[in-house]
Amino acid sequence: MSAITPEEMPAATWVHRALPVFSMVGVVGYLVSMSFNWAPFVYYPVVNEIHVSEQADIGPGMFWYGWMAYAAMFAFGMALLALLLPVRAGRALSERFAWCLWAAPLMVILTIVVLMRHTLFS
Amino acid sequence: MLWIFLLLIHGLCAVALLGALTHQSVSVVYRSRPKRDLIRSFGAVRSNIYTNTIVALYIVTFALGGWIYAPYRYMSRPVLEDLGFFQAVALFDLKEHVAAVCLFLIPAYWLLWARVPLSQSKHARAALTILLAVGSWFSFVVGHVLNNFRGI
Numbered sequence: 001m002s003a004i005t006p007e008e009m010p011a012a013t014w015v016h017r018a019l020p021v022f023s024m025v026g027v028v029g030y031l032v033s034m035s036f037n038w039a040p041f042v043y044y045p046v047v048n049e050i051h052v053s054e055q056a057d058i059g060p061g062m063f064w065y066g067w068m069a070y071a072a073m074f075a076f077g078m079a080l081l082a083l084l085l086p087v088r089a090g091r092a093l094s095e096r097f098a099w100c101l102w103a104a105p106l107m108v109i110l111t112i113v114v115l116m117r118h119t120l121f122s
Numbered sequence: 123m124l125w126i127f128l129l130l131i132h133g134l135c136a137v138a139l140l141g142a143l144t145h146q147s148v149s150v151v152y153r154s155r156p157k158r159d160l161i162r163s164f165g166a167v168r169s170n171i172y173t174n175t176i177v178a179l180y181i182v183t184f185a186l187g188g189w190i191y192a193p194y195r196y197m198s199r200p201v202l203e204d205l206g207f208f209q210a211v212a213l214f215d216l217k218e219h220v221a222a223v224c225l226f227l228i229p230a231y232w233l234l235w236a237r238v239p240l241s242q243s244k245h246a247r248a249a250l251t252i253l254l255a256v257g258s259w260f261s262f263v264v265g266h267v268l269n270n271f272r273g274i
Contacts, residue, residue, distance in 0.1 A: 013237070015237055016233065016237065016238075019229040019230055019232070019233040020229075020230050022226075022229050022230075023226050023227050023229050023230035023231075024230070026226030027226045027227065030219075030222055030223060034219065043192070045192035045193065045196050046196045059196055060196055060199075060200075062192065062195055065188070068222055068225075071222075071226065072226075075226065095242075099245070099246060099249075101227075101230045101234070101246050101249075101250055102246060102249035102250045102253050105223050105224075105226075108223055109219070109220060109223055109257075112216065112219045112220075112223075113216065116212055116215065116216060119208060119209070119212035119215075120209065120212045120213065120216065122209065
């Protein structure tokens with residue numbers, strides 16, 4: 001893959017607006033869905049079944065897949081909304097807030113560590 | 123037997139991913155330095171050529187990990203909890219959170235390396251690459267430590 005130059009870069013294509021939004025909202029959405037245990041489904045690996053609510057007596061339930069599904073749905077929706085932004089505004093936003101691409105996930109991971117402090121550092 | 127095979131493939135993919143990510147991370151830190159010593163020679167590569175490989179390897183490694191996570195949940199985790207290894211279990215939970223967060227970063231990572239000129243967004247690109255590398259190394263070490271507990 002060859003590097004592209006500024007002259008070769010297409011003027012703010014849809015990926016420039018949608019992908020940063022998808023990443024940032026996905027990361028924050030994962031933290032929210034995990035913190036509040038919001039999941040559209042629960043997977044029960046012992047019986048290999050998926051349920052929309054918690055079930056008793058069929059082994060431990062796994063919410064992790066559901067948390068990611070909710071975060072992905074939310075991120076996808078917000079990325080679609082970002083496509084409605086004018087091209088120039090979307091480009092300016094993605095350039096101005098490029099630092100959020102690494103700061104947001106760093107803060108999310110630190111928040112998760114704080115939320116898990118009782119089990120991690122007991 | 124299937125789970126052991128999948129775990130092995132998961133581990134091998136992780137090793138390849140770590141190699142590529144570490145190489146790319148060192149190259150963004152030591153970019154355009156002369157090849158005077160081992161570390162600088164290690165970093166003096168065209169760092170963008172790793173991008174698509176890293177994206178593909180991350181997705182494959184994550185998918186395999188997500189698959190073998192299910193049997194871990196009902197076969198290995200209860201044993202670890204019965205043995206009192208609660209911190210190891212918590213570390214594994216943290217690994218899953220870190221892996222999921224890094225998965226959501228993959229689209230932005232690909233954008234910065236493949237669709238934004240290398241002369242722009244240098245700090246964001248470098249920070250995101252290093253974050254992905256640190257997250258992948260953390261996941262690998264925690265998975266390996268838990269495997270040493272004979273947990274999986």
